[in-house]
Amino acid sequence: MPKAFPLEFRRDVVAVARKGEASLRQIAKDFGISEACLHRWLKLADVEDGVRPGATSSESAELRELRRRNKILEQENEILRRAAAYFAKEISPK
Incomplete structure (x- = not known):
């Protein structure tokens, strides 16, 4: 099972990704996570922020x-x- 990243780390990565200063691929590589993982974190953050529907x-x-x-x-x-x-x-x- 993959290791779980701390919530604070996830928030930091999502904040960097939302700035849009680099590609998602590069951000994922810089933080040592997969691009799919980053996409998932962004979707979850959008749900938490009320941008996307969901629980x-x-x-x-x-x-x-x-x-x-x-x-x-x-x-x-x-x-x-x-x-x-x-x-x-x-x-x-x-």
């Missing part, structure tokens, strides 16, 4: 947390449903 990192994190919480609540609901059915059998006349 920002904070929205993605919130969505992950909500999905996790929803799964827990569904499991708790299933446990309660089964418990109610079990206790209903005990108290119903036969």
Whole structure:
């Protein structure tokens, strides 16, 4: 798996690329990353800045947390449903 670059480094590279003083190929070479990686970082930065449509990192994190919480609540609901059915059998006349 490729190494993860620090967020600050990514921001610096994107800022240099947005200045437009050099080609993206040269910027990628100077910073030791692939050109495809630089293009991806630029797209992600555009989403974060609201230039492109898409989910920002904070929205993605919130969505992950909500999905996790929803799964827990569904499991708790299933446990309660089964418990109610079990206790209903005990108290119903036969």
